[in-house]
Amino acid sequence: MDVSEVDVTQTQGQSGSPGGDNLPKDTMLDMFWTMLLARRLDERSWVLHRQGKIAFHISAIGHEASQVGAAFAIQRGHDWVVPYYRDLALMIAMGMTPTEFALGLMGKRQEPNSGGRQMPSHWSLRRANVVSHSSPVATQTPHAAGIGLAIKMRGDDRVVLTTIGEGSTSQGEWYEGVNWAAVHALPVIFLVQNNRYAISERVDRQMAVKSVAEKACGLGLVGVSVDGTDVFAVYQTVREAVDRARRGEGPTVVEAVGYRITPHSSDDDDRTYRSREEVEENKQRDPMLIARKFLIAEGFLDENTIQEMDTRAKTMVEEAIRTAEQAPYPSPEEALGPVYAEEVKRG
Ligand SMILES: Cc1ncc(C[n+]2csc(CCOP(=O)(O)OP(=O)(O)O)c2C)c(N)n1
Numbered sequence: 021m022d023v024s025e026v027d028v029t030q031t032q033g034q035s036g037s038p039g040g041d042n043l044p045k046d047t048m049l050d051m052f053w054t055m056l057l058a059r060r061l062d063e064r065s066w067v068l069h070r071q072g073k074i075a076f077h078i079s080a081i082g083h084e085a086s087q088v089g090a091a092f093a094i095q096r097g098h099d100w101v102v103p104y105y106r107d108l109a110l111m112i113a114m115g116m117t118p119t120e121f122a123l124g125l126m127g128k129r130q131e132p133n134s135g136g137r138q139m140p141s142h143w144s145l146r147r148a149n150v151v152s153h154s155s156p157v158a159t160q161t162p163h164a165a166g167i168g169l170a171i172k173m174r175g176d177d178r179v180v181l182t183t184i185g186e187g188s189t190s191q192g193e194w195y196e197g198v199n200w201a202a203v204h205a206l207p208v209i210f211l212v213q214n215n216r217y218a219i220s221e222r223v224d225r226q227m228a229v230k231s232v233a234e235k236a237c238g239l240g241l242v243g244v245s246v247d248g249t250d251v252f253a254v255y256q257t258v259r260e261a262v263d264r265a266r267r268g269e270g271p272t273v274v275e276a277v278g279y280r281i282t283p284h285s286s287d288d289d290d291r292t293y294r295s296r297e298e299v300e301e302n303k304q305r306d307p308m309l310i311a312r313k314f315l316i317a318e319g320f321l322d323e324n325t326i327q328e329m330d331t332r333a334k335t336m337v338e339e340a341i342r343t344a345e346q347a348p349y350p351s352p353e354e355a356l357g358p359v360y361a362e363e364v365k366r367g
């Protein structure tokens with residue numbers, strides 16, 4: 021793939037003819053189901069927050085296509101994933117159960133991210149090779165490059181998928197991590213979810229270039245932009261990047277251009293910086309609608325099946341929340357460990 025392919029307009033996914041031409045029907049339906057389950061969990065989390073039952077939620081609504089498309093393009097459980105806070109749909113695709121998510125939302129002891137030590141949505145899932153990250157944005161990028169270097173040194177066939185928002189690609193860590201991966205031809209896919217805002221800051225206040233993919237050119241690696249509202253187009257683009265990385269041909273920056281339909285987080289009022297008209301207009305490109313329309317047109321889904329899937333998703337969400345509400349919190353003493361290794365008494 022040529023780096024001249026960075027022009028967003030050239031590489032927009034076409035919702036009517038997505039890149040998933042070679043995907044089996046069952047995989048496409050699995051992708052849709054994962055997006056749907058993540059969406060229903062997400063919506064319910066906002067309600068829990070407004071009911072005062074949870075302290076914080078950060079939403080993936082509008083990002084499902086980017087996240088699920090990318091997750092399905094790697095070998096889940098074998099490859100490494102270094103995510104960022106907005107990746108709820110990615111984590112569901114990685115096998116995090118609704119109950120595990122709900123436990124994390126409530127900071128309960130059994131939650132897999134951190135045992136209740138981290139803020140919600142600071143992901144980790146050891147069994148799926150999803151690596152823990154911290155709150156300062158872009159600090160995950162050098163971690164991903166480091167894992168890529170370890171893979172290369174071991175002669176492993178794994179790749180690393182790391183994610184970030186477009187605003188955070190202004191951070192020094194992002195350039196350092198991407199540069200390192202480019203210099204050493206590391207097997208890393210840098211997925212940038214461009215939702216056009218970094219909290220209240222519009223993308224044109226974050227960067228002077230037209231697209232994040234263009235930044236890749238200056239660092240000497242392939243950069244591609246794709247329609248981040250089209251799950252099958254994202255799958256196809258990330259899949260090509262994964263194949264290239266596995267062949268030893270180095271990293272790729274994949275920019276998935278979409279829109280953040282919700283406010284930045286449960287603590288943000290987006291009415292202060294964007295119009296309702298703008299949000300409504302962008303809801304027309306909701307990834308759920310685009311996937312649904314395509315699958316119906318292909319004859320893979322009908323309204324009845326969608327209704328059944330929706331009922332199943334909502335039931336799973338309610339069960340997960342009930343289970344999580346009844347689960348215990350960690351005890352205060354548990355906050356003290358496991359941070360440092362225990363001292364071993366000798367003699
Ligand atoms: C180093 C650092 N600076 C500022 C913040 C506060 N902060 C949290 S999220 C965020 C916006 C990031 O926007 P973007 O990268 O576009 O991701 P998005 O939230 O839009 O998905 C900021 C500024 C932070 N967490 N870390």
Ligand SMILES: [Mg+2]
Nearest residue numbers: 185186217218
């Ligand atoms: Mg953003």
